[in-house]
Amino acid sequence: MNIKDYGWDEHFNREWNQRSAEGMFPGRIIADYGQMMRAVTDSGEILVNRPVKKMDNELQLAVGDWIALEHAEETQSVCVRAVLARKTKFSRAAAGIEVKEQIIAANVDTVFLIQSLNRDFNMKRLERYLIAAWESGAVPVIVLTKADCCDNVADKMASVYNTAPGVEVHAISCITGEGIDEIKKYFMHGKTVALLGSSGVGKSTLVNTLAGKELLKTQEIREDDSRGRHTTTHRELLLLPQGGLVLDTPGMRALSLWEADAGMEVLFGDIEELVKLCRFYDCQHQNEPGCAVRNALDTNKLEMSRWESWLKLQKELAHLEAKKEGKLRQKEKQWGKQIAKFQKEFYKGRV
Template sequence: MSIIDYGWDEYFYTEYNEKLEQGMFPARIIADYGQTLRAATDSGEILIQRPLNKNGDGMQIAVGDWLLVQYDNNAKANLICTVLKRKTKFSRAAAGIEVREQIVASNVDIVFLIQSLNRDFNMKRLERYMIAAWDSGAIPVVVLTKADLCDDVESKKAIVYETTPGVEVHAISCVTGEGIEEIRKYFTKGKTIALLGSSGVGKSTFVNLLAGEELLKTQGIREDDSKGRHTTTHRELLLLPDGGVVMDTPGMRSLLPWEADEGMEIMFGDVEEIAGSCRFHDCSHGNEPGCAVREALESGRLEERRWKSWLKLQKEMAHLEAKKEGKLRFKEKQAGRHFAKFQKELRKH
């Protein structure tokens, strides 16, 4: 095993040379256990303690990141010196009240957006995954699992092609082996592929099939609602025997992209163009005269489902941006208070 197998290439080597100091060596994070990180190096796997980040302003360290590490003789531990600039980054707004970015996958070359051909088949969810994928910088590929449980595979593939134009779509079955050989072409030495999708779509089963052995635990789906039980609990990079690195991730049923500039343009550029051609720039797309959206909906040029998806995303993204602004103003206010306190202490002396 070498770091080249794990995706080390000219992109990282260039920055590595710029930042390299005596005693440092490159390592890639391959598993995240919370406070402990596992990394791959040319000398084998090592464990690293996650640096403390008391104020929440430090850079996130995610599975897939490349680091420069140094062994500290005093601490008897490997210490992170720096995180190398990321080639790609798939992220979302973290679930919960806190306003923060959650990096789901770092430095991946290809993103497999996985849906199963049973009750998980959901185009609104796929659109969100596609937006985040395009903004990540990685190449998106749609993989439809459990083809053996579907009677109308080709018609569902057609729906996906219409939703994600220009993106490759594959239907596979880990039971019958359908489509698996076609998928293997993506897994070549040094390439990293992330598997993203809801719980129960068959990500872990897919990885085990590719590896030819049970690398990940799997569980079946509940018969009453076709939903999968949560199997993967942490992100992990796995080196495949025939080359390539695969990243399995915990299932995500909801996803709001942290940023959606390029992704929104690619996925909803036609909708935004129509909305921008209304007679009035502040058109609410209701009863105003010259509303291009209403005209497009009535003529069938704009699909009602896509319009509602775009509207919902716009509202959610606007709400997220407002929360980001609020957090920024709060931090600025805190910084102002600290500075005023510092000046007051100086005047005392």
């Protein structure tokens, strides 16, 4: 076993020199089972416990992370001591009421944003994935699966090019083999590709096709509503026989954005420039005079569907920001209470 096959490079070497101590050894998390995680090290694979949350500084770990491990005498097990600074991370807002980041994949070089050409095809969803992908620091590539089930591949490719100018798009089929050779170029020694998309689009099937053998379980989509069955239940990083790493993930029901500034800039930079040109600084872009947006819409310089996407995303992001701020204030309040309690006890002890 050589950790260089798993992506260890100069960046992590430097990180290691700063973050590690005598007795520690490096590992990369290759599977996440919740409480337990599997890591690969120079001397093989091991199971490690997810570290216990200390206060609020939760050490959030994700598949793809490089960690510093150590044999702990006290528990007779291997413990995670540190996580090395990530090169990239793909996140979303965790489901539930709490405002929390969920890291889906760490240290990924390329993200395949996967949709199937038959039933799953949806441009609005693709926009969301693109924003999160640009935000992650990894390079997005759009992969459209099940080309064998679609008779207007060219039309669909055209609408994707329109939504995602400058992003590479591939139509593939794991049944006929169409497009598979073209996507092999992303799987290079030590490089990681994450597969993201809804359940049933064929992520695990693609891993098996690339590996040339059945590494992962796959399952037919449901007949009644043509949705996937959520066959993959945990994230897993696999080393392909020909080299290169692939990270399979469970199908996502929704991708709620967590951070979006950089991603919005890439996808909607032109709209962000446009709104600055409106005559009124608080223009609502309804029917105010000198509204640059209305003008662009009327002259077909801006597509209505893109404008609607932008508006919807802006609203969602404003809501997210407000929730994040609320959480911050709540934390400050708790902190204030703790200080007050401490002061009270301190003075009580003195008098």
